[in-house]
Amino acid sequence: MPKTPVTFTLNGAETGIFVDPGLNLLEALRREAGDLSPKFGCGQGTCGACTILINGEPHLSCLTLAVAAQDADISTTGGLAPGADLHPLQQAFADGFAAQCGFCTSGMLMAAKALLDRNPRPTRDEVVEAISGNLCRCTGYDPIVDAILDAAARVQGRVTA
Amino acid sequence: MSIEFRKDLFADERDDNLNEIGKPKQRQDIGGHVRGRTAYYDDHLFDGLLHMRCLRSPHHHARIRSVDSGAAERMPGVRRVVHPSDVPNNLNTLLSLIGFGKDDEQLLSDQVVRYMGEPILAIIADTEAQARAACAAVRVDWEVLPHVLDVEEAIAPAAPSVNPAYANNTFDYGPYDHVKLRFGDAQAAFAQADHIVEAEYEMSPIEQAPIETCGAIAAPETADRFVCHTGTQALFFSLGTAAKLLNIASSRLHFIGGTVGGGFGGKVDSITEPMAVLGAILTGKPVKFQWDREEEMQVGAPRGAERWRIKDGVMADGTIIARELTGFFDAGAYTRLSSYAGTKCTGHLPGPYSIPNVAANTFCVYTNRTPATAMRGFGITGVDFAIECHMDRVAEVAGIDPISLRIKNAYRDGDMKAHRRVAKNCALVESCQVAAGKAGWILGTEDMAASSMAGSTPERASIPQTALDEDGKINERRAGRTATTSPVKGTKQLPAGTHGRSHVAVPVQRPDMQIAPERVGHDDPAARGAAHAPAPVAPPVAAPLQPAAAALPAAAATPTPPRAQPAAASQPTPPASAATPPAAQAPQLQAKPYKPDEPFQRGVNRPGASRFLSGARRR
Numbered sequence: 007m008p009k010t011p012v013t014f015t016l017n018g019a020e021t022g023i024f025v026d027p028g029l030n031l032l033e034a035l036r037r038e039a040g041d042l043s044p045k046f047g048c049g050q051g052t053c054g055a056c057t058i059l060i061n062g063e064p065h066l067s068c069l070t071l072a073v074a075a076q077d078a079d080i081s082t083t084g085g086l087a088p089g090a091d092l093h094p095l096q097q098a099f100a101d102g103f104a105a106q107c108g109f110c111t112s113g114m115l116m117a118a119k120a121l122l123d124r125n126p127r128p129t130r131d132e133v134v135e136a137i138s139g140n141l142c143r144c145t146g147y148d149p150i151v152d153a154i155l156d157a158a159a160r161v162q163g164r165v166t167a
Numbered sequence: 168m169s170i171e172f173r174k175d176l177f178a179d180e181r182d183d184n185l186n187e188i189g190k191p192k193q194r195q196d197i198g199g200h201v202r203g204r205t206a207y208y209d210d211h212l213f214d215g216l217l218h219m220r221c222l223r224s225p226h227h228h229a230r231i232r233s234v235d236s237g238a239a240e241r242m243p244g245v246r247r248v249v250h251p252s253d254v255p256n257n258l259n260t261l262l263s264l265i266g267f268g269k270d271d272e273q274l275l276s277d278q279v280v281r282y283m284g285e286p287i288l289a290i291i292a293d294t295e296a297q298a299r300a301a302c303a304a305v306r307v308d309w310e311v312l313p314h315v316l317d318v319e320e321a322i323a324p325a326a327p328s329v330n331p332a333y334a335n336n337t338f339d340y341g342p343y344d345h346v347k348l349r350f351g352d353a354q355a356a357f358a359q360a361d362h363i364v365e366a367e368y369e370m371s372p373i374e375q376a377p378i379e380t381c382g383a384i385a386a387p388e389t390a391d392r393f394v395c396h397t398g399t400q401a402l403f404f405s406l407g408t409a410a411k412l413l414n415i416a417s418s419r420l421h422f423i424g425g426t427v428g429g430g431f432g433g434k435v436d437s438i439t440e441p442m443a444v445l446g447a448i449l450t451g452k453p454v455k456f457q458w459d460r461e462e463e464m465q466v467g468a469p470r471g472a473e474r475w476r477i478k479d480g481v482m483a484d485g486t487i488i489a490r491e492l493t494g495f496f497d498a499g500a501y502t503r504l505s506s507y508a509g510t511k512c513t514g515h516l517p518g519p520y521s522i523p524n525v526a527a528n529t530f531c532v533y534t535n536r537t538p539a540t541a542m543r544g545f546g547i548t549g550v551d552f553a554i555e556c557h558m559d560r561v562a563e564v565a566g567i568d569p570i571s572l573r574i575k576n577a578y579r580d581g582d583m584k585a586h587r588r589v590a591k592n593c594a595l596v597e598s599c600q601v602a603a604g605k606a607g608w609i610l611g612t613e614d615m616a617a618s619s620m621a622g623s624t625p626e627r628a629s630i631p632q633t634a635l636d637e638d639g640k641i642n643e644r645r646a647g648r649t650a651t652t653s654p655v656k657g658t659k660q661l662p663a664g665t666h667g668r669s670h671v672a673v674p675v676q677r678p679d680m681q682i683a684p685e686r687v688g689h690d691d692p693a694a695r696g697a698a699h700a701p702a703p704v705a706p707p708v709a710a711p712l713q714p715a716a717a718a719l720p721a722a723a724a725t726p727t728p729p730r731a732q733p734a735a736a737s738q739p740t741p742p743a744s745a746a747t748p749p750a751a752q753a754p755q756l757q758a759k760p761y762k763p764d765e766p767f768q769r770g771v772n773r774p775g776a777s778r779f780l781s782g783a784r785r786r
Binding site: 026028037040042043044045046047048049050052053055082083084086087092095096097099100101102103105106107108109110111112115141142143144149 | 191192193194196197198199200201202203204205206207209210212294296375376377378379380426427428429430431457459460
C-alpha cells in the first residue's frame with residue numbers, strides 16, 4: 007500500500023512525513039516525526055495521555071488519522087519550553103508534585119495549556135472540567151488541579167507560592 | 168499533640184526531621200516528566216520494529232482440540248506464528264526463582280486454557296493491525312470444560328480441577344492446603360467471652376490500571392545477545408524468568424529498565440519480556456509485545472479477590488480475647504504471587520491487636536479467573552479492610568467507642584504477636600489519638616493518656632499454651648526464626664510452635680476450627696465414623712483420641728493442667744450457614760473409596776490423614 011505524504015507544523019517547525027493511510031496521528035508523531043512526548047495509554051480515547059493541540063484545540067492523537075493533520079499547526083509537550091526555561095505550567099507541575107510516574111503528564115499539560123490559552127483565569131471547577139478527559143493513576147488529581155491554578159496565577163503575575 | 172518517633176535501625180544515621188508529608192517537593196525526575204523527555208520503554212525507537220499479538224482464549228476453561236494457523240501465516244505482513252512448541256522451556260511459576268511452589272503456568276498454553284484471555288499462540292507482523300488481523304484468522308477448535316469462579320465452590324468436593332499442578336485447587340503450604348496459625352486456645356476463650364461477633368467480608372479483584380500498559384521491546388544485539396527494554400517493576404526477576412522460559416544464559420540477555428509509567432504491582436509478572444525476547448530470537452528482528460488497554464484490564468493480573476470470615480470473642484469491657492479467621496485468596500488459574508500473599512497475610516493476623524487466642528486458616532485457592540498478583544500491600548490490605556470493619560462491628564456489639572476499642576486492644580511494645588515475633592515500634596495508639604484529634608472526635612482521658620510504650624504485661628509478652636490441631640501440631644516453623652526457644656520456666660517445655668515442635672498442655676482439638684464442612688468441602692472423618700490417628704507428637708502425649716469427642720476429658724492426663732477447658736462449652740457453635748449437618752455430606756463422600764495407588768481424587772480422604780490434608784501428602 008502506498009504511503010501518503012503529510013506536511014504540518016510541529017511545535018513551530020515545518021515537518022513532513024510519509025504514513026500508511028490508516029495510521030493514527032499518535033503513532034505518526036512518535037514513530038515518523040520523532041516526537042515521543044505524547045503517550046499511548048489506551049488507543050481508544052479514554053485516558054488522554056496522547057492529548058496534543060491541533061490549531062490550538064486539544065485533540066486525542068490516538069483517535070486522529072495522521073492524514074487529517076495535513077497543513078495543521080500541532081503543539082505537543084515536547085515544544086512547550088523551547089529553551090532552558092520551563093513554561094509556567096511545567097514549572098507549576100514540577101513545584102507542586104503534580105507528576106509521579108509522569109506518563110499522563112504530557113497529556114495533562116496540553117489539556118491545561120488549551121484551557122489557559124482560552125481562559126487565563128479559570129475557576130477550580132473549570133480546571134477540573136478541562137482535565138476530565140485525562141486519567142492519572144498516581145496523584146489523585148488534586149496536585150494537578152492546584153498546579154494548573156498556580157500556573158494561571160503565575161502567568162497573571164499573581165504568584166501564590 | 169507531639170509524637171515521639173522511635174527507631175532501632177540506623178538510629179544514628181537518619182535525620183528525623185519528619186515534617187515533609189503534605190508539602191510539595193520536587194522529584195529528581197520531574198524535569199524529564201514535564202518536558203515530555205522521560206524515556207519509558209516504548210520511547211526506544213528501532214528500525215524495522217515488528218509487532219507481536221496474542222491469540223487468547225474466549226473461554227474460562229477449555230481444551231484445545233486443534234489450532235489451524237495456516238490462513239494466518241499467509242496474511243500480509245505476517246512474519247512468524249509463534250506456537251507453544253517454540254517456547255524452549257514452556258513451564259514456570261514466578262516464585263520458582265526463590266524455590267517457592269511448583270511450575271504451573273505456560274507462556275503459551277498448548278492443551279488447556281484455564282482463564283478467559285489465556286494466550287495460546289502469538290503472531291509477529293510488520294504492523295500491529297496486521298498482527299491483530301492474523302490472530303483473528305486463526306481457527307481454534309475448543310472443547311469447553313466446566314469452570315469454577317468462586318473460591319469456596321472451587322474447594323468443594325466434585326469441583327472442576329483448575330490447575331494440574333495443584334489438582335485439588337489449593338496451593339501446598341508444606342503438608343497443609345492452607346496457612347495455619349494457632350496461638351493460644353480460641354475455642355476455650357470463646358466459651359468465656361461475653362459476646363461473640365461473627366461476620367463475613369469480601370473484597371473484589373482490583374486492576375492496578377497503570378496508564379502505561381505492560382510491554383517490552385526486544386532486539387538482537389551485538390555479541391549474540393538480546394537487548395530488552397521493558398516497563399517491568401522487577402528487572403532482574405524478569406530477566407531470570409525470561410532466561411528460564413527461553414532456556415538461554417542470562418548473560419545473553421541485556422535488560423534495560425527505566426521509568427515505569429505506573430506499576431502498582433501489576434508489572435512484576437514477567438510475561439511481556441520473555442515473549443518479546445522470544446520474538447526477537449525467532450525473527451532476528453526487533454519485536455515489540457505491548458498489551459493494549461483491553462488486555463491490560465482483562466488479562467493483566469489484578470490484586471486477587473479475598474473472602475474472610477472472622478469470629479471474635481469479646482469481654483464486656485471491650486477486651487478481645489479470641490479471634491478466629493478463615494480466609495480464601497482467589498489466585499485465579501495460576502499461582503503467580505498469591506501463594507506469597509497467603510503467607511504474608513497470615514503473618515499479619517490478627518491485625519495490629521494484642522489478642523491472646525488466635526486461630527487462622529488461610530487458603531490460596533485456584534479458580535478459572537484471571538491470575539492474581541501483586542498490588543500495593545496485597546495480602547495485607549484486603550484482610551485489614553475485613554479486620555477494621557469487624558472492629559467497628561465489635562465496638563457496636565460491645566457498646567464501646569470504636570477508636571477507644573482500638574486503643575484498648577492495640578499492640579504495645581513488647582507484646583507477643585501471634586506468629587511469635589515481638590511487637591516493636593508500635594504506633595497504633597498514637598495514630599488513633601492523632602486521627603481522633605484531626606476528626607474532632609472526643610476521646611476519654613484514659614484513651615488520650617494511653618501509649619504504645621506502656622501497657623505490655625508478662626502475660627501479653629509470652630507465647631500462650633497453644634491448642635494443637637488434629638495432627639498434634641500447631642504449624643511448622645523454621646529454625647532460627649523464632650522469638651525464643653528456651654523452655655518455659657519450670658515446665659521443661661518448649662514454647663508452643665517453636666522449631667515445629669509443640670507444647671501439648673492443651674489437648675488436641677478436633678475440629679480445631681469451626682469450618683462449615685458443606686462450605687469448605689473438608690471431609691469430616693468423625694462424621695462417617697472413620698478411625699482417626701493423630702500424628703505422633705513429642706511426649707508428654709495426650710491419651711488416645713476418642714473420635715466423637717472434640718474437647719477431651721483426657722486433658723487431665725497432661726502434666727500441666729490446662730486452663731479452663733469446659734468440655735461442652737468449647738464445642739464449636741455451628742455458624743448459621745451450617746444448618747446442614749456434616750453427616751449429610753457423608754454418603755456422597757463414602758462413595759469414593761481411597762485408592763492409594765491412584766493420583767489424588769477430589770473429595771477422598773486418606774484414612775488417618777487430617778482433613779486439612781487434601782489428597783496425598785506432598786513431598
